[in-house]
Amino acid sequence: MRYRTNRRTGDQISEIGLGSAYIYKADHDEAVRTLRHAFSNGINYFDLAAGDASAFPLYGEAFADVRDRVIYQIHFGADYSAGEYGWSLDLDTIRKSVAWQLEQLHTDYIDYGFIHCQDEDSDWETYKKNGILDYILELKKKGIVRHIGLSSHTPSVIMHILDEVKVDMLMFSVNPAYDYGQGEFAFGADAERRAVYERCEKDGIGISVMKPFCAGQLLDADQSPFGIALTPYQCIRYALDKPGVLCVLPGAQSVQEVDTLLAYEKQKEEDLDYSMIAEYTPKESAGKCVYCNHCRPCPMGIDIGLVNKYYDLAKAGDELAVTHYRTLEKNADDCIKCGHCDSRCPFHVHQSARMSEIAEWFAKK
Numbered sequence: 001m002r003y004r005t006n007r008r009t010g011d012q013i014s015e016i017g018l019g020s021a022y023i024y025k026a027d028h029d030e031a032v033r034t035l036r037h038a039f040s041n042g043i044n045y046f047d048l049a050a051g052d053a054s055a056f057p058l059y060g061e062a063f064a065d066v067r068d069r070v071i072y073q074i075h076f077g078a079d080y081s082a083g084e085y086g087w088s089l090d091l092d093t094i095r096k097s098v099a100w101q102l103e104q105l106h107t108d109y110i111d112y113g114f115i116h117c118q119d120e121d122s123d124w125e126t127y128k129k130n131g132i133l134d135y136i137l138e139l140k141k142k143g144i145v146r147h148i149g150l151s152s153h154t155p156s157v158i159m160h161i162l163d164e165v166k167v168d169m170l171m172f173s174v175n176p177a178y179d180y181g182q183g184e185f186a187f188g189a190d191a192e193r194r195a196v197y198e199r200c201e202k203d204g205i206g207i208s209v210m211k212p213f214c215a216g217q218l219l220d221a222d223q224s225p226f227g228i229a230l231t232p233y234q235c236i237r238y239a240l241d242k243p244g245v246l247c248v249l250p251g252a253q254s255v256q257e258v259d260t261l262l263a264y265e266k267q268k269e270e271d272l273d274y275s276m277i278a279e280y281t282p283k284e285s286a287g288k289c290v291y292c293n294h295c296r297p298c299p300m301g302i303d304i305g306l307v308n309k310y311y312d313l314a315k316a317g318d319e320l321a322v323t324h325y326r327t328l329e330k331n332a333d334d335c336i337k338c339g340h341c342d343s344r345c346p347f348h349v350h351q352s353a354r355m356s357e358i359a360e361w362f363a364k365k
C-alpha cells in the first residue's frame with residue numbers, strides 16, 4: 001500500500017481507504033472479516049458516513065484493539081436515531097449521534113470531525129447559527145476531535161467555508177463525470193472544481209474522495225454518461241492524479257471486493273490510463289492538461305504531467321510547487337520541441353508550446 005501525507009496533520013494515509021455506505025449489507029461475520037482484511041493489507045483510513053446504524057458496531061468490533069492505527073472520519077450532521085442514515089442540522093440530535101457513534105466504535109476520540117454535507121450556503125448559515133460548528137470547535141479544544149474536516153459536493157460552498165474555518169481534510173466528490181459536468185452531483189464548472197483542488201494542494205488540506213466511481217455509473221457502459229465503462233482502477237487513478245487528493249474512499253462489502261480494490265496497487269501503468277475520456281471533454285476544458293501522462297514517453301525524460309501540475313499550482317500561488325518544480329531532474333527547459341506529446345495528447349493540449357510558456361514563466365519567477 002502506498003501512503004500520502006496530510007501536510008496539515010502529518011497523518012500517513014493509505015491512498016486506498018474505505019467508505020462505509022454498504023458494509024452493513026454484508027452478513028455480520030463477513031463484514032467484520034472484510035474490515036479486518038482491509039486493515040491487515042494496509043488500509044488505514046475509513047469514512048464513517050455510514051448508510052445504516054448497524055455499520056458502527058461492526059467497526060467497533062473489527063478495530064477496537066487497533067484503534068490507534070486506524071483513522072476515522074466522523075460526521076457532525078449524520079443522524080442514525082431512525083436506524084438508517086439521516087441528515088441533521090439540529091445540535092441536540094448531533095450531540096446524541098456523535099456520543100452514540102463513539103460508544104459503538106469503542107473509542108473516546110475522533111481523528112477527523114467533519115462539518116457534514118454542506119452543499120448550500122444556507123445550510124452553512126444554519127449549521128453555524130445552530131451552534132454545531134462551535135460544538136466541533138469545543139470538542140477540538142478538549143482533544144476529543146483531533147482535526148477538522150468538511151464534506152461537500154459544491155465548490156463555491158467549499159471555498160466559503162475554507163475562508164472561515166481552518167479545515168484539515170476535505171471530502172469531495174471527484175470523478176471524470178462530475179468534472180465534465182455530468183451526473184447528479186456535478187456541481188461547479190471545471191474551473192471552479194480545479195480551483196478547489198489547487199487551493200487544497202496549496203494550503204496543505206488533504207482531499208479524501210467520495211463517489212470515485214460516480215455511484216458505480218462509470219463502471220457500466222449503459223449507465224456511464226460517456227457511454228463507455230471505465231475500470232475501478234482508471235477511476236481511482238483519475239482521482240489520485242488531482243492536486244490535493246490523498247485517498248479514495250470506495251465502498252466494499254466483502255473480502256473479495258476489498259481484494260479487488262487492493263489490486264489497484266499492482267496494476268500496470270497502461271491499465272490505469274483513462275485518456276479515453278478525452279473524447280467527451282466539454283468545450284471549456286479542451287486544451288487543458290489533466291496530468292494523465294498518456295503522452296509519455298518524452299525523449300528528454302520530462303515527466304510532462306508533473307511539470308504541468310506544478311505549473312498550474314505555482315500560478316495559483318502555491319510556493320511549494322515552485323520549489324518542487326525547481327528540484328525536478330528534468331523540466332520544461334529540457335524540452336526540444338520534438339512534438340511527440342502534441343501528437344499523443346488526446347485532450348488537445350499543445351504541449352510543446354506549453355513547455356515554452358512554462359520555461360518562460362519559471363525563468364521570470
Ligand code: SF4
Binds near residue numbers: 290341344
Ligand atoms: S499533455 Fe495531454 S496526454 Fe500529456 S499529461 Fe497533459 S493531458 Fe495528459
Ligand code: SF4
Binds near residue numbers: 297298299302334338
Ligand atoms: S515536445 Fe518536449 S515535452 Fe513533448 S515529448 Fe518532445 S521533448 Fe518532451
